Amino acid sequence: MxxxxxxxxxxxxxxxxxxxxxxxxxxxxxxxxxxxxxxxRAQDFDGRDFDLITCFDSLHDMGDPKAAASHIRKALKDGGTWMVVEPIAGDTLEENINPVRRLYYSASTMICVPTSLAQETGLALGAQAGERRLTEVIRSGGFTHIRRAAQSSLNMVLEAT
Structure with a gap:
């Protein structure tokens, strides 16, 4: 970039x-x-008045993604945008039973969830949190407009303002 x-x-x-x-x-x-x-850390980094903050494949790894969402909201200038790129996932287990998402569950069990649990709070969203759960976390930070801006077969891009 x-x-x-x-x-x-x-x-x-x-x-x-x-x-x-x-x-x-x-x-x-x-x-x-x-x-x-x-x-x-995402929940207390220095810096303010950003036009754009991005998180690539990391929100689900954070120990306290709700605190991160709140801090990111405060770090954006008025009219700023938070772009969140996360593994694509359905909101239910049944929606996630396919070869790619099975692999995501496996990797998440060994990497993502332990990483989150090793941090303060340890929410442990995991790589298959799903759009609904991610949106709840983002909204908890004070964002009022959240939409899926783009997607591929592997990732979704959420835009929050």
Missing amino acids: AQAFPNSRFVGYDFHMGSVAAAKAHAEAHGLTNVQFEVG
Whole structure:
């Protein structure tokens, strides 16, 4: 994104110091000067007045996604947008019985749920939370307009304002 939009400023946050270090090295290797990376959790990162905040395949991994939603709402400027990309899933188990979603359940059991449970609150949404549950979490943060803006066979993109 920083390469595609050189006149914009980007800030990346992650609670994992090693991932932040790798992101900094990658940006430096590509000569990107409009991006910075910091260690921070989604529920209390520094920074305000963002036009757009994105979360890619991470809301379901957060220990306290409701606190994250609330903090993200406060970090957006008026009229700002939160873009949430999550694995596509139905709202019921029956909707999720196919080869791809079975794989998501398996990976979620070994990676996503333990990651969430290891953090404060430990809501453990998992990779197959479904749009209804994700929307509830997003709405709990003070967002009033939430829609599925796009989807692929693997992911859905939710837009929240």
